[in-house]
Amino acid sequence: MKIADMNWMQLESYLQQDDRVVVPLGSVEQHAYLSLAVDMILAEKVAVDAAEPLGIPVYPAIPFGVTPYFAAFPGTVSLRVETYVRVIHDLLDSLARSGFKRIVLVNGHGGNQPAASAATEWMLSNPGVKVRFYNWWNAPHTLANVRSVDPTSSHASWMENLPWTRLADAPCPDARKAPIDYQRFHVMNAAQAKEYLGDGNFGGWYQRPAEVENAMWQVAVEETRAILQGPWE
Numbered sequence: 001m002k003i004a005d006m007n008w009m010q011l012e013s014y015l016q017q018d019d020r021v022v023v024p025l026g027s028v029e030q031h032a033y034l035s036l037a038v039d040m041i042l043a044e045k046v047a048v049d050a051a052e053p054l055g056i057p058v059y060p061a062i063p064f065g066v067t068p069y070f071a072a073f074p075g076t077v078s079l080r081v082e083t084y085v086r087v088i089h090d091l092l093d094s095l096a097r098s099g100f101k102r103i104v105l106v107n108g109h110g111g112n113q114p115a116a117s118a119a120t121e122w123m124l125s126n127p128g129v130k131v132r133f134y135n136w137w138n139a140p141h142t143l144a145n146v147r148s149v150d151p152t153s154s155h156a157s158w159m160e161n162l163p164w165t166r167l168a169d170a171p172c173p174d175a176r177k178a179p180i181d182y183q184r185f186h187v188m189n190a191a192q193a194k195e196y197l198g199d200g201n202f203g204g205w206y207q208r209p210a211e212v213e214n215a216m217w218q219v220a221v222e223e224t225r226a227i228l229q230g231p232w233e
């Protein structure tokens with residue numbers, strides 16, 4: 001259930017019978033032909049779909065993450081690692097104050113990994129609260145499904161091209177892009193990266209049929225749901 005559809009009194013009664021909560025972590029950055037908000041949209045939707053039958057509240061995604069390598073693409077917003085870690089600390093402090101004791105951060109963006117270390121560090125001084133950092137997109141079953149369709153799938157390819165991330169006025173090519181060279185990409189500055197990446201896709205099919213998309217999404221939702229269920233100790 002979206003926290004946006006609850007008031008504080010409803011949340012207070014929820015907390016009398018459950019103490020789990022989900023916060024999706026996003027990023028606003030180039031995703032080739034797809035929405036700039038792909039990572040935010042997908043993290044929030046997979047979390048909402050996963051939490052629905054369990055009745056667990058889901059916060060709106062934190063839109064911004066750490067994505068310095070896309071800084072030269074218009075529209076990309078990147079928080080400094082230091083800022084991001086402080087945001088995560090303040091978020092966890094606030095959730096703990098509300099009474100949540102089992103918190104899942106459903107992450108949609110690779111650059112947000114510092115949140116995982118921040119959460120582990122935070123738990124050290126908050127031993128009564130558990131925080132799980134979860135990358136929905138590279139969880140084992142989801143990744144296996146993605147790789148079975150196209151082993152070269154990556155950033156801005158078909159696995160992120162879904163009815164809720166694609167743009168009606170910007171159709172994706174019906175093509176398969178050769179994978180980028182990650183060793184080169186990792187040492188490029190922002191301007192070089194923009195030049196090198198072209199449209200921004202990292203490789204793989206730009207699109208796959210709806211039944212392939214749906215099957216992938218189903219696996220991702222179920223795998224995320226299992227994480228909300230536990231284990232918690």
Ligand SMILES: [Zn+2]
Pocket residue numbers: 031038039108109155156160
């Ligand atoms: Zn993405």
